Amino acid sequence: MTFRVTEQQILTGRLHASAQVPDADSLATLPPYIDAFLAHLRLLVGVPFHNLVPDARLLPAESIRFFYLDRSWTDRLVDGAIAVGQIGTRELAHAQAHLPGVQKLVDDSESLVRDLQRRRITDYVQAKTAPGRPRVVADAVTGFLLRSGLVSGWPHMEVRAFRARAPLTLLRLERLSPGVMIALFRGVPDRVELEEPHHGVQFGVDGDSPAYRVFLRSNTGEQVPSREHPGTRDVPLRAGGKNVVHVSALRDRLHRAAGTIRQTGPAAFAISVLNPPFQQPFQGAGAAPPPVKVSVAGRVLDDALFTRLRLTIGGSHG
Amino acid sequence: MTEPAAPARGHMVLYDRMDLPLPPGDYQVHVETTVALAGATLPPIDRHLRIEGPRFRLAPTEVAGVFPPRNARGPFTDAMPHVALGRRTLPWERTADPAGTLRLPDPLPGGPPPPTGAPPWLALLLFDETEAPEVTVLPNRKVVDVLPAAVRARLAPPGDATCDAIEVDSQLLRQLLPSLEELHLLAHVRQVNIEDRELSAGDSDGWFAVVVCARVPLPDRKYRACLVSLEGRTDLIQVTPPPVASDVIVVGPPHGAVIGAAERLVAALPAAGTLAVDFTPIERIFRFTSQLILLHSWTFECTGTGTFQALAEHLDVGMIGDVRGDWPKITDTGHLAMPLRSRAGSEETVWYRGPLVAVPISRDTRGPYHSADQARRISLDTGLEDISYAAAFEVGRLLAAADARLAQELMRWRRGDYRRSFEARLRAVIRDRFPVLLERFRLADLTADLLGRWQGPRVRYIDPAEGRLIDRAPGLDAANLAVAWGLSAERAAGVLSIDAAALAGTLERPADTRPGVPPTIDGVARDAAALGRLAGARERLAPSAIDERGFYTGGLR
Numbered sequence: 001m002t003f004r005v006t007e008q009q010i011l012t013g014r015l016h017a018s019a020q021v022p023d024a025d026s027l028a029t030l031p032p033y034i035d036a037f038l039a040h041l042r043l044l045v046g047v048p049f050h051n052l053v054p055d056a057r058l059l060p061a062e063s064i065r066f067f068y069l070d071r072s073w074t075d076r077l078v079d080g081a082i083a084v085g086q087i088g089t090r091e092l093a094h095a096q097a098h099l100p101g102v103q104k105l106v107d108d109s110e111s112l113v114r115d116l117q118r119r120r121i122t123d124y125v126q127a128k129t130a131p132g133r134p135r136v137v138a139d140a141v142t143g144f145l146l147r148s149g150l151v152s153g154w155p156h157m158e159v160r161a162f163r164a165r166a167p168l169t170l171l172r173l174e175r176l177s178p179g180v181m182i183a184l185f186r187g188v189p190d191r192v193e194l195e196e197p198h199h200g201v202q203f204g205v206d207g208d209s210p211a212y213r214v215f216l217r218s219n220t221g222e223q224v225p226s227r228e229h230p231g232t233r234d235v236p237l238r239a240g241g242k243n244v245v246h247v248s249a250l251r252d253r254l255h256r257a258a259g260t261i262r263q264t265g266p267a268a269f270a271i272s273v274l275n276p277p278f279q280q281p282f283q284g285a286g287a288a289p290p291p292v293k294v295s296v297a298g299r300v301l302d303d304a305l306f307t308r309l310r311l312t313i314g315g316s317h318g
Numbered sequence: 319m320t321e322p323a324a325p326a327r328g329h330m331v332l333y334d335r336m337d338l339p340l341p342p343g344d345y346q347v348h349v350e351t352t353v354a355l356a357g358a359t360l361p362p363i364d365r366h367l368r369i370e371g372p373r374f375r376l377a378p379t380e381v382a383g384v385f386p387p388r389n390a391r392g393p394f395t396d397a398m399p400h401v402a403l404g405r406r407t408l409p410w411e412r413t414a415d416p417a418g419t420l421r422l423p424d425p426l427p428g429g430p431p432p433p434t435g436a437p438p439w440l441a442l443l444l445f446d447e448t449e450a451p452e453v454t455v456l457p458n459r460k461v462v463d464v465l466p467a468a469v470r471a472r473l474a475p476p477g478d479a480t481c482d483a484i485e486v487d488s489q490l491l492r493q494l495l496p497s498l499e500e501l502h503l504l505a506h507v508r509q510v511n512i513e514d515r516e517l518s519a520g521d522s523d524g525w526f527a528v529v530v531c532a533r534v535p536l537p538d539r540k541y542r543a544c545l546v547s548l549e550g551r552t553d554l555i556q557v558t559p560p561p562v563a564s565d566v567i568v569v570g571p572p573h574g575a576v577i578g579a580a581e582r583l584v585a586a587l588p589a590a591g592t593l594a595v596d597f598t599p600i601e602r603i604f605r606f607t608s609q610l611i612l613l614h615s616w617t618f619e620c621t622g623t624g625t626f627q628a629l630a631e632h633l634d635v636g637m638i639g640d641v642r643g644d645w646p647k648i649t650d651t652g653h654l655a656m657p658l659r660s661r662a663g664s665e666e667t668v669w670y671r672g673p674l675v676a677v678p679i680s681r682d683t684r685g686p687y688h689s690a691d692q693a694r695r696i697s698l699d700t701g702l703e704d705i706s707y708a709a710a711f712e713v714g715r716l717l718a719a720a721d722a723r724l725a726q727e728l729m730r731w732r733r734g735d736y737r738r739s740f741e742a743r744l745r746a747v748i749r750d751r752f753p754v755l756l757e758r759f760r761l762a763d764l765t766a767d768l769l770g771r772w773q774g775p776r777v778r779y780i781d782p783a784e785g786r787l788i789d790r791a792p793g794l795d796a797a798n799l800a801v802a803w804g805l806s807a808e809r810a811a812g813v814l815s816i817d818a819a820a821l822a823g824t825l826e827r828p829a830d831t832r833p834g835v836p837p838t839i840d841g842v843a844r845d846a847a848a849l850g851r852l853a854g855a856r857e858r859l860a861p862s863a864i865d866e867r868g869f870y871t872g873g874l875r
Contacts, residue, residue, distance in 0.1 A: 052673065058639065062632065071681045196627075238563060
């Protein structure tokens with residue numbers, strides 16, 4: 001007479017404790033590759049463009065469209081990814097038990113995606129477990145799509161978002177095609193800025209040839225009399241039609257403009273022809289409307305299937 | 319000499335110029351010591367030293383950055399090209415006018431003060447290369463061949479020194495080349511914070527010499543920027559800058575002879591103002607060219623997509639779902655009606671909305687979902703199906719399935735959990751069913767031992783029938799227990815199944831081999847009874863059942 005654990009007993013036990021292992025243990029051993037993959041997925045990396053914008057007229061040429069990210073939609077992406085290789089009840093039960101935990105884990109991992117994409121992070125695990133890194137809980141994600149010559153012409157455009165003057169974390173900034181860019185922020189911004197890319201400090205003029213002008217500047221480079229209403233001077237060009245700035249004459253004109261930097265030498269002249277990158281701000285109300293309930297007021301299409309799965313898995317639904 | 323402190327991040331400090339305490343050249347150090355002691359003398363010492371700096375060539379590493387970027391395409395139509403040099407004193411180490419023969423014109427009344435010091439020897443020139451290049455690059459020329467005789471005599475370059483050179487139309491060069499005053503104004507020193515990425519300080523010391531070009535690129539043209547040496551080139555540098563375009567009165571026919579130019583000039587004389595004569599026609603006839611030493615050059619293309627500002631200010635700004643015009647029709651919830659061929663093959667119209675929405679939407683807490691069908695919804699208002707989330711599920715599934723490594727990692731993750739689940743189960747079985755074993759062994763040791771014996775292909779943790787495996791564990795098998803402990807088969811089975819009668823009697827325990835009670839060799843040798851039992855047990859086991867590591871591997875039914 002030998003003691004036996006029957007298969008029946010094992011299966012019953014498994015269904016009663018569908019988690020199989022405690023959630024914390026399972027998440028601790030979640031391969032970092034999966035974590036990183038899902039975090040990328042959450043930020044729509046790889047999602048076909050026509051799934052984002054199902055009709056081209058929703059994003060016409062030379063337009064910018066701001067949006068909130070539908071977290072339910074991205075959660076379904078993750079559900080779908082985990083569904084790969086779910087062939088039996090055991091995999092199903094495993095997913096049922098640990099997917100909510102995985103979703104929470106990925107909420108936190110999202111913030112590492114941008115650094116991964118820019119190769120600022122080489123060791124994902126180390127970066128994620130770095131002691132100083134603040135853990136992130138789910139928050140609203142917003143962003144914009146930009147279809148414009150700005151995207152193709154200025155590949156390193158700076159994008160910044162602020163809320164109450166505090167910068168928001170940039171989760172993703174990527175060109176989806178030569179003319180379309182997507183940006184994702186953590187939180188709801190009240191101000192978004194597109195800034196001409198910086199290639200060091202630039203010198204230059206404003207306007208089109210031959211009607212160039214320069215803005216008058218103080219000795220700290222600020223536009224005078226004010227940033228909103230800067231004074232300007234026309235830029236003299238050399239004779240000969242080669243579009244060469246007449247530096248001496250320009251300096252003379254700038255010297256005679258009151259309230260600007262005194263033209264004492266080359267450094268003063270350099271400040272006068274500074275051409276700081278242009279900044280385009282987009283101002284919003286900043287107050288997000290209260291969240292709307294999920295989806296079109298809908299109900300489960302196939303209630304029977306949903307119930308059946310629920311019974312099979314034996315877990316509880318939140 | 320103390321350096322000024324680095325400016326704060328995002329700030330920079332500009333300086334007019336930076337002169338070397340000793341410019342490059344040959345020096346002689348002469349030391350004479352006067353000794354105030356009768357009859358004692360010290361001979362004077364002469365030492366020679368040479369300070370060298372870039373002259374006819376400039377290593378690419380000296381160039382810290384250029385703008386517009388090398389080989390870039392972009393709308394640089396409002397930029398004055400410039401080059402940043404990592405050696406902050408470079409533009410002033412030599413001079414365009416070593417003999418000091420050129421005199422700046424007197425400043426205009428009320429005008430800015432003239433720059434001071436010797437004029438720098440570097441200038442950045444911009445040449446149009448769209449159709450007929452304005453410049454010809456001549457690589458690896460002898461310096462002596464490039465410089466005109468007068469300059470050659472003044473600079474006395476080594477006969478074998480080589481350089482790269484450019485050849486430019488003289489008249490064009492006069493239009494492009496900075497005048498003496500402008501040469502000063504177009505070079506300065508910049509100090510930035512080395513932490514500052516924006517100022518592309520890189521791994522430098524934060525100091526740069528910057529040379530700026532006065533020519534502004536035009537749209538849809540290709541350009542070559544050339545950093546040239548003007549050392550000693552007083553033959554080219556104009557003291558009075560060329561006139562301003564609007565003040566010029568062009569004299570003479572644009573093509574052809576210049577006969578009668580003087581008469582026209584007199585007739586065209588304005589009552590007051592600047593007068594300049596454009597000698598274009600004369601030079602068209604004779605075509606003079608000049609050669610210059612080229613230190614660094616790069617090309618870029620100016621494309622005409624308009625300026626950043628113009629594009630940015632005219633963007634169509636809106637929330638996602640804002641449609642200009644009547645189409646496409648979109649619901650106030652942001653859904654779009656789309657045709658769909660259903661599973662049954664019929665054409666249907668369904669609602670779809672992507673992940674980008676115009677209003678914040680609360681997160682669905684009903685998940686997780688295990689199939690796309692779970693996420694299908696019916697819109698009560700329209701009776702149409704909403705496939706948005708079902709589509710999301712499928713997109714996620716397909717993206718994951720396309721990634722071979724992800725599938726493997728998912729499998730690894732699940733297997734790991736299944737294994738741990740099995741181990742936990744094993745522990746539970748031992749704890750609950752075999753308390754007798756726990757009297758002798760710690761639970762962790764026992765579990766580890768049992769698992770250790772199972773390393774190998776035989777073990778399938780995801781096998782749902784793991785109960786059988788537990789039952790077959792060597793330590794939990796009645797027959798094995800009987801052999802190891804010297805029990806009768808019935809007694810061993812009784813112990814394992816916690817049979818009351820079997821447990822009632824006294825168990826005859828083998829010698830204590832628990833780790834932590836170190837047996838001595840003497841002690842083992844004295845324990846004849848234990849050795850006898852061991853030998854007996856071994857004899858009763860098939861020899862093949864003990865593997866090379868000494869583990870008992872037989873007995874698995």
